[in-house]
Every structure is written in C-alpha cells, then in structure tokens.
C-alpha cells in the first residue's frame with residue numbers, strides 16, 4: 529500500500545518531536561532504497577528462510593470444516609515461524625535495515641514481552657546492542673520473557689513511572705531514541721507509529737499474503753473467498769490483506785478484541801460499532817479509543833497482543849473505504865474457537881489468532897461447501913497456557929500453578 533507522504537486518507541502522518549525529524553527522514557530514505565535493492569531483498573528472503581523457517585505452509589482444516597458443515601477453513605501457519613509468531617518477519621526486516629544504516633543498537637518497547645523477545649533474538653543474531661523498555665508491572669507479570677531477553681543479551685529496563693505498563697514504556701523508548709538516534713534505531717513492532725513505520729512494517733509482513741496468494745490456488749484450486757486476520761496494532765492483518773487488496777472478489781475481514789462487553793475498559797474495539805474516534809497520539813493519526821476529553825481509554829483483551837488503544841492507519845483507512853470489513857470476537861467465543869481447533873486439528877493457536885478463527889467459525893456454517901475461508905494463524909498458543917487454564921477453570925491444575933495463573937491472567941496491558 530503506497531501512502532501519500534505518510535498518509536492513508538486522513539490517517540497516519542508523522543507527529544514527532546522536532547529533534548527526531550532527521551532520524552525519521554533517514555529511516556524513510558533507507559527503507560525507500562532498501563525495498564528496491566535486489567541485494568537487500570535477497571538477504572531478507574535468505575534470513576526468513578534459513579533463520580525463521582519460511583515459507584510457512586497453508587493447512588486445510590478438513591475435520592473442523594466437516595464439523596461446522598459449511599465452508600472450507602484453511603490456516604496460514606505463521607505460528608510455525610521461529611519464536612512462534614509473525615512478529616519475526618518484521619523484526620528480521622528492520623534488523624537488516626539497521627545494519628544497512630550502519631547503526632549498532634536497537635531500542636524496543638514491549639507489553640507482554642513477545643515483541644521484546646523477538647527483538648532480542650534478532651539483535652543477538654545480527655550483533656546489535658538491544659535495550660527493551662517494559663512497564664515495571666509487566667516485568668513482574670511476564671517474568672519468563674524478561675528472563676529470556678536477558679539471557680539473549682538484551683538490557684531490560686523496568687519503567688516505574690505512571691501506570692508502569694506499556695504506555696509508560698513507550699514514552700521511555702521515545703525519550704531514549706531522542707537522545708540516541710545517531711547510533712540507535714527504534715524498532716517498532718506493529719504497523720503503527722509515525723511514518724514510515726506503518727508502511728515499512730506492512731511491507732515486511734506482506735510476505736504472509738504473498739505466499740498465501742500462490743499457495744491457495746495450489747491447495748484449493750482458487751484464491752480464498754474470504755480472508756480473516758486478528759487486529760491488534762494491525763501488522764499481521766496488513767501483511768495478509770495488502771497483497772489481496774486488488775482482488776475484488778476476495779473479502780477481507782479484520783477481527784478486533786471484543787473482550788467482555790462494549791463497556792469502556794472491557795474491550796479493544798476501535799474500528800467496529802463506532803467505538804473509536806479520530807485522534808492524534810503516539811506519533812500518528814488514527815481511530816483511538818478515548819473519552820470526550822481526548823484521554824486515551826483503558827482497554828481489555830484476553831489476548832495481550834490485541835490489547836491496544838490505537839490501530840494501524842492503513843487499516844483505519846481501508847475500513848473507512850469499505851475494502852476491509854471490521855468485526856470483533858468476544859473472550860468466550862475466542863476460547864471456544866481455540867478449543868475447537870485443538871480438538872479437531874491438533875493445533876494450539878495463540879489467543880490473538882483465535883479471534884480471527886472465531887469469526888471464521890461463526891461464518892462457516894452459513895456458507896456452502898465450496899466456499900474457501902483463509903484464516904491467518906498469527907501465532908502459537910503455548911504462551912497462553914495460564915490465561916487459558918484460568919479461563920476454562922481447569923481445577924486439575926495444581927493450586928500453586930492456579931495462583932500463578934491468576935497473576936498471569938491479570939495482564940491488562942497489551943503488546944505493541
């Protein structure tokens with residue numbers, strides 16, 4: 529998707545402190561050159577293949593489809609990437625760009641820790657220094673990820689200001705970048721933030737949709753009729769959708785976190801049901817969840833990766849244009865979808881991805897058997913064991929583990 533000077537309709541842009549302007553221009557220029565440089569693209573594909581395991585397969589879910597009695601469900605298996613999610617596609621891409629720009633250090637911010645771990649992995653592989661900002665509360669709640677980041681050589685900085693969660697970590701990362709931009713790159717983990725991040729992250733994630741576009745005709749004899757992806761910041765959705773945007777017969781469905789209810793603080797629905805509104809924050813313009821005074825709202829999702837107050841300007845625009853249909857799945861439907869996939873296909877999905885799956889599962893029975901639905905399985909669910917056990921109230925879980933689960937399940941801040 530080509531932006532118009534960083535804008536997609538009224539969304540996007542670059543609202544950053546003056547001091548970061550030259551650094552932002554440098555990233556823009558490096559990216560514009562790199563995306564057209566065959567040597568860079570070859571190195572990128574080589575790293576995707578030999579380090580992350582691409583291409584990922586598409587899997588036909590025969591038993592699940594039969595059970596639902598309607599459309600055929602297929603999964604694009606981003607869970608089979610190194611570290612278990614699509615995040616790796618972007619971190620490898622930006623990591624190579626950092627080397628190309630001659631910088632020696634990366635900064636990241638993380639909520640639940642998934643993006644922090646992916647960044648620490650790639651930094652270690654490419655020989656870059658890595659500092660990860662994380663709210664002090666998240667450090668306590670997500671300690672296993674903190675442990676691994678440190679083992680990988682990253683410096684994890686607990687942020688003790690404000691609510692001690694993702695928002696505050698984001699402020700600290702920006703502060704660091706403002707002081708260190710000459711040798712450091714701020715590695716944003718989703719298709720949000722100032723230009724060119726939405727464009728760049730979507731470019732690196734578009735490998736998901738590009739592979740799917742060639743895999744579906746081989747496996748199903750046609751392009752998919754409908755494509756689903758969950759929407760946190762929007763990177764896996766942009767990556768899957770953008771290569772299909774010009775295929776007018778392919779319907780694109782983005783699925784947000786419906787949480788527990790539509791009450792403020794109980795969901796992360798920004799683009800469906802008119803719950804979000806136009807705003808400028810965190811370096812860009814999009815539909816944010818906010819109150820009348822423009823204060824960003826609290827959000828909730830059972831999946832940490834979808835628990836975010838903003839959304840990609842690219843998706844906000846495509847939704848406004850009517851090219852992407854937005855919907856949401858609520859926590860209980862998400863758990864049910866995850867269980868159905870486990871029982872019928874032997875795949876343990878991430879709770880984020882289970883939102884996309886839940887929407888496809890709701891649609892499938894109403895469609896006929898030669899309709900083909902492709903769901904982006906953005907990640908694997910091993911990380912969700914404690915949230916899942918709490919949600920289904922598994923009494924067989926030993927008591928000490930149950931207490932641990934309760935702590936874990938209280939994660940209220942999301943992943944960016």
Ligand SMILES: *Cc1c(COP(=O)(O)O)cnc(C)c1O
Pocket residue numbers: 613614615642717718719758759760761762763764765833834878880881906907908943
């Ligand atoms: C982080 C994450 C997401 C949400 O991020 P997007 O930028 O919206 O793709 C979705 N699924 C998984 C498995 C994640 O780890």
